[in-house]
Amino acid sequence: xxxxxxPSRPHNLRSIPLAAVLAAxxxxxxxxxxxxxxxxxxxxxxxxxxEGRPPRFKPPLGPGGMRPPLHQLPPGRGRPVRPESGDTxxxxxxxxxxEDADQGGSQLHQRIPDDAGSKDxxxxxxxxxxxxxxxxxxxxxAQDTAGETRxxxxxxxxxxxxxxxAGLSYEMDGLFRRHVADLQTxxxxxxxxxxxxxxxxxTPFSRRIAETKLSLFRDFERQGHEMALHFHEDAHLGVxxxxxPVDAWxxxxxxxxxxxxxxxxxxxxxxxxGNLFPGVLEAASGAGLDVMSDFKNPRTQRDDxxxxxxxxxxxxxxxxxxDLAGFARHDPAGKIIYLPNGxxxxxxxxxxxxxxxxxxxxxxALTRGLELSLRAARPDRVNVFHITVHAGxxxxxxxxxRPFGVIDDWLGQVVDPLVKVGKVRWATFSEMxxxxxxWEKANPxxxxxxxxxxxxxxxxxxxxxxxxRGYITFVVNTHDWVRVDNSAxxxxxxxxxxxxxxxxxxxxxxxxxxxAYVRSRPEVIDRLRATGMTIN
Numbered sequence: 260x261x262x263x264x265x266p267s268r269p270h271n272l273r274s275i276p277l278a279a280v281l282a283a284x285x286x287x288x289x290x291x292x293x294x295x296x297x298x299x300x301x302x303x304x305x306x307x308x309x310e311g312r313p314p315r316f317k318p319p320l321g322p323g324g325m326r327p328p329l330h331q332l333p334p335g336r337g338r339p340v341r342p343e344s345g346d347t348x349x350x351x352x353x354x355x356x357x358e359d360a361d362q363g364g365s366q367l368h369q370r371i372p373d374d375a376g377s378k379d380x381x382x383x384x385x386x387x388x389x390x391x392x393x394x395x396x397x398x399x400x401a402q403d404t405a406g407e408t409r410x411x412x413x414x415x416x417x418x419x420x421x422x423x424x425a426g427l428s429y430e431m432d433g434l435f436r437r438h439v440a441d442l443q444t445x446x447x448x449x450x451x452x453x454x455x456x457x458x459x460x461x462t463p464f465s466r467r468i469a470e471t472k473l474s475l476f477r478d479f480e481r482q483g484h485e486m487a488l489h490f491h492e493d494a495h496l497g498v499x500x501x502x503x504p505v506d507a508w509x510x511x512x513x514x515x516x517x518x519x520x521x522x523x524x525x526x527x528x529x530x531x532x533g534n535l536f537p538g539v540l541e542a543a544s545g546a547g548l549d550v551m552s553d554f555k556n557p558r559t560q561r562d563d564x565x566x567x568x569x570x571x572x573x574x575x576x577x578x579x580x581x582d583l584a585g586f587a588r589h590d591p592a593g594k595i596i597y598l599p600n601g602x603x604x605x606x607x608x609x610x611x612x613x614x615x616x617x618x619x620x621x622x623x624a625l626t627r628g629l630e631l632s633l634r635a636a637r638p639d640r641v642n643v644f645h646i647t648v649h650a651g652x653x654x655x656x657x658x659x660x661r662p663f664g665v666i667d668d669w670l671g672q673v674v675d676p677l678v679k680v681g682k683v684r685w686a687t688f689s690e691m692x693x694x695x696x697x698w699e700k701a702n703p704x705x706x707x708x709x710x711x712x713x714x715x716x717x718x719x720x721x722x723x724x725x726x727x728r729g730y731i732t733f734v735v736n737t738h739d740w741v742r743v744d745n746s747a748x749x750x751x752x753x754x755x756x757x758x759x760x761x762x763x764x765x766x767x768x769x770x771x772x773x774x775a776y777v778r779s780r781p782e783v784i785d786r787l788r789a790t791g792m793t794i795n
Contacts, residue, residue: 390460
């Protein structure tokens, strides 16, 4: 435990209420969720009645017909139009009005060190996009298979909306068109950086695309992106979907794939979802799918440490909630290729974002994961990494002049330099799988996972018991509100040491110290938040 000097003089009790308020305002930014069904719907707008397909977001033409980068748009350009009075749906009123309403700061602080990664061991990168099943009803195929009426699992309440999302549906034209426009804008930004998306959709969204005859999915494929399936099993199969037979899952997956193709997608190989159904690999293979990623236990909202890797493999068995040993073990005869997300500091992405305190600090945490993944990459293996966002997530507030500014900044400041030197290459999920298949053909007897990962997999579980692990907490108690500069310099130095060694410290600040830092050394608070340290 580290302590700075604590003077013997008594606290000024009158300053504590004000300091407590400042601490609450500065250190506890708006909480938002990630990788959950109740994803962010920031800046929701409504299309006018009878409006046709929303246009792709394109900056105005500059000299010589060139379009400037999105981050150079003049203030106010491309802003969505607020709906007229009386057109505001209930899910619109609670959205933030400004870009930084929940951003937790508007700058990225984390960068990739020069010694991380190599062009001889490039990391294949993609941004995955999940489109949620707002307004879904249980398929009649599931009703027929079960021989009973089945209900979808109720949607979770959202901290961002201030209530339940059960009433949201893509049958609402405003919500549907807002997310179409958001997906188009996100794709334009990623394309500007030479990147690729794997957009994973499901009904009702895919059905609405087909019924309205929008060319969204065809456009994405023409621009080099991939269309795929995101499968919320309880929305389409009803509660206790794991109790249904494999054939029912296969039929439902085929039905969802058919809607994606009716909406304009050409071939569907990849899916995410069904993470607690032991037969999901067999069901997906029967539906013509062969690539999977994004495992997360939907009950705990956690990944598993044995899946934190950069080298793909073919799971030997389907996932079981209490034992992932078979899923984490490679089987050369397996029909499904699993693409790991990468290596991250934590397995609970939702809690990681809440702890980060905003979009920019969260993307700093993703940068640390990217660094760890670059260091784990091997020149004799296929190495992959991706991040996942949801339709409308990280967009910023309704009035932002830069929709998805945090993603644009992260790509420009963190990813583009890595692509330039060859340490990172863009690829869709199916292109990652193709690279792995080519590697398998050239290395038929070589295990795809590193020896350490294989050892961890074999030793990771014995029945339901995991190998015991030790944990160390680095605690820094901060009391000195008299010699503020000395205290601040010490804390900044400790932060840099922790950051260098990828350690997350727990900093305990008294109310008078917070007040003194805010008044005289605000960069200490900024640095604590930007580096993802825990503040207590």
